[in-house]
Amino acid sequence: MSERADSPTARDVLWRFGPMVYGPTVLFALGEGAVIPLIPVIAAQLGADVATAALVASALVIGQLCGNLPAGWAVARIGERLTMAIAGVISLAGIVGMAVAPSLGVFAIAVFLIGFCAAAFGLARHSFMTTRVPLSFRARALSLLGGTFRLGMFVGPFIAAGLLALFGDEHATVWFFGGCLVATVLLVLLGPDPEKQLPVPAAAPRTENGISEDTGEPVTGSIPLRQVQGPGPRTGVIRTMWRHRRVLSTLGLAAASLSAVRSARQVVLPLWGVSIGLDAQTIALVVGISGAIDFALFYASGQVMDRFGRLWAALPAMVLMGAGFIALALTHDVPQAAMWFAMFAAVLGVGNGLSSGILLTLGADVAPSSDPAAFLGSWRTLTDAGGAIAPLIVSGLAAIASLAVATGVMGAIGLVGALAFVRWVPRYVPRTEP
Numbered sequence: 001m002s003e004r005a006d007s008p009t010a011r012d013v014l015w016r017f018g019p020m021v022y023g024p025t026v027l028f029a030l031g032e033g034a035v036i037p038l039i040p041v042i043a044a045q046l047g048a049d050v051a052t053a054a055l056v057a058s059a060l061v062i063g064q065l066c067g068n069l070p071a072g073w074a075v076a077r078i079g080e081r082l083t084m085a086i087a088g089v090i091s092l093a094g095i096v097g098m099a100v101a102p103s104l105g106v107f108a109i110a111v112f113l114i115g116f117c118a119a120a121f122g123l124a125r126h127s128f129m130t131t132r133v134p135l136s137f138r139a140r141a142l143s144l145l146g147g148t149f150r151l152g153m154f155v156g157p158f159i160a161a162g163l164l165a166l167f168g169d170e171h172a173t174v175w176f177f178g179g180c181l182v183a184t185v186l187l188v189l190l191g192p193d194p195e196k197q198l199p200v201p202a203a204a205p206r207t208e209n210g211i212s213e214d215t216g217e218p219v220t221g222s223i224p225l226r227q228v229q230g231p232g233p234r235t236g237v238i239r240t241m242w243r244h245r246r247v248l249s250t251l252g253l254a255a256a257s258l259s260a261v262r263s264a265r266q267v268v269l270p271l272w273g274v275s276i277g278l279d280a281q282t283i284a285l286v287v288g289i290s291g292a293i294d295f296a297l298f299y300a301s302g303q304v305m306d307r308f309g310r311l312w313a314a315l316p317a318m319v320l321m322g323a324g325f326i327a328l329a330l331t332h333d334v335p336q337a338a339m340w341f342a343m344f345a346a347v348l349g350v351g352n353g354l355s356s357g358i359l360l361t362l363g364a365d366v367a368p369s370s371d372p373a374a375f376l377g378s379w380r381t382l383t384d385a386g387g388a389i390a391p392l393i394v395s396g397l398a399a400i401a402s403l404a405v406a407t408g409v410m411g412a413i414g415l416v417g418a419l420a421f422v423r424w425v426p427r428y429v430p431r432t433e434p
Contacts, residue, residue: 020191021125024084024184026225027089028121031180032114033156034163034173035098036060039111042170046104056108058391060149064122064383065116071120072127072377080124083189087120088185095178099171113275119384122149123376130372136306138364139313142415143302143357147295150356154295242373247366255359255379256313256386257417261388262323262355263413264410265290266350267394268403269341272328275403276337277368286342297353304354305361310429314421315356322414329408359383365429 026278027293038052039060047055074083090113097110125145133141163172269290273283304313324347331340363379364372390410 008400012119020187021128022145022148023187024088025125026151027180027187028088028118028376029149029152029154030159031152032118033152033154034127034160035114035156035177036153037160037194038170039235043107044097045170046106046107052104055325056104056111056126058388059108059112059307060115060118061128061384063112065115065388066112067116067119067122068381068384069377070116071123072374072380073216075124075373075377080125080128083120084190085185087117087124088181088188091117091181092185093108095174095181095414097327099174099178103335111271119380123373124362124382125412126310126380127164127359127373129360130367130376131369133364137255137302137386139310139357139361140299140302141303142300143305143361146357146360147298150295150298154291155196171370174389197228221321225418233297240368241378243278244368244375244378247428248378250420251269251362251366251428252379252382253424254417254420254424255362255383257413257420258318258355259359259383259386259413260323260390261318261410261417262352263354263390264394264407265321267329267391268325268347268407269348271394271398272332272341272407276341278338278341284336286345287434289342290345290352293346293349294353294356297350298356301354301356301358302361305358310362310365311421311425313354314425315354315361315418317355318349318356318414318421321348322411322416324348324419325410326416329404329411331404332404362425 036057040048043053043056045189048113053404069086071083074086078086090364094110094113094117097106097113101107101110107149126142129138129142130144130180159176160173163176164170269287270283278286301313301317325343328344331344363376363383367375367379392401394406394410397409398432
């Protein structure tokens with residue numbers, strides 16, 4: 001039976017249980033999106049200076065980076081549902097710590113804990129999609145999953161603004177996050193289990209999307225997959241990293257460069273606006289419009305990847321962002337710098353929107369089909385590391401040289417990453433059948 005014959009049934013089941021599949025990540029992302037803008041504010045209230053407040057805010061990213069490998073271990077052994085429930089309960093402890101922290105150190109630990117648990121939410125659903133969504137619409141399903149996180153980051157700050165206007169206390173957003181977490185845990189534990197409603201196909205041939213044994217041989221088309229008879233023998237995280245070291249060190253680094261360029265956009269745009277003398281309201285407007293463009297395009301990326309192939313989304317996204325950064329770097333001291341800033345912010349928003357779901361989809365494509373969680377933990381650690389390092393690169397180069405130089409370097413990283421995708425996507429990712 002062909003995948004095309006199988007996919008409508010699986011698709012119908014997936015959309016029917018969409019609230020259970022996507023609901024937990026939507027709730028978590030909304031709460032996290034509301035809290036993130038106010039983490040530096042609360043840190044400052046606890047005595048942090050600007051640099052220390054930025055360091056406390058970065059604890060969220062560091063926690064997520066550190067949580068990917070343990071999350072992969074947990075999902076592989078106790079399943080997605082239980083992992084998400086445990087992460088939700090631990091996150092509630094982090095919320096209490098953020099709300100009643102008597103010192104800056106306790107607050108930073110609580111922020112780290114939230115980031116650590118966020119990795120479990122992201123990886124659990126990533127693993128679920130990898131094992132259960134047919135190749136024919138995998139990219140659209142994963143782009144929608146990526147869109148749930150974008151929704152939280154886009155809507156969350158507006159919720160925070162409303163709560164501040166209503167209560168006048170930054171901690172209101174923390175308690176809102178806590179309410180989202182309670183709803184998430186209840187939804188995960190009491191709602192229908194999508195793992196049972198959409199089980200791993202048994203004795204149904206699929207297309208091998210990754211490489212189960214990392215031989216380094218090129219993948220030039222569809223190749224048969226072994227019959228999937230449920231989960232196979234579990235392999236440890238370290239052994240999985242070693243077995244798939246070649247794909248992680250090639251395609252994985254290309255994916256990390258995309259994550260770095262994305263992260264740099266969030267840092268560079270506000271700093272650029274400040275450096276050319278714009279007021280805070282104008283900067284917020286430009287960044288908000290760029291974010292709106294990004295959010296509006298998240299599903300288009302999945303459509304392109306499913307219909308034409310992964311490279312058709314990855315390459316335009318990287319070229320747009322890389323060229324956008326380089327062009328922006330040349331406009332700092334020119335007349336009408338504000339106009340160029342707004343235009344290239346929109347270009348970066350388009351590029352970032354077209355990249356929605358690419359990292360999730362490529363990770364699913366190359367993960368071992370029977371036991372993907374450990375591999376995805378390694379994959380997400382690598383891509384998150386790219387996102388965590390990018391702000392450090394921008395900060396360091398801006399201090400040593402200038403913000404324009406830092407922006408140009410990030411553009412160059414984007415273009416090099418585009419070449420890496422051209423080289424490695426055809427090698428490791430099979431072409432999808434129309």
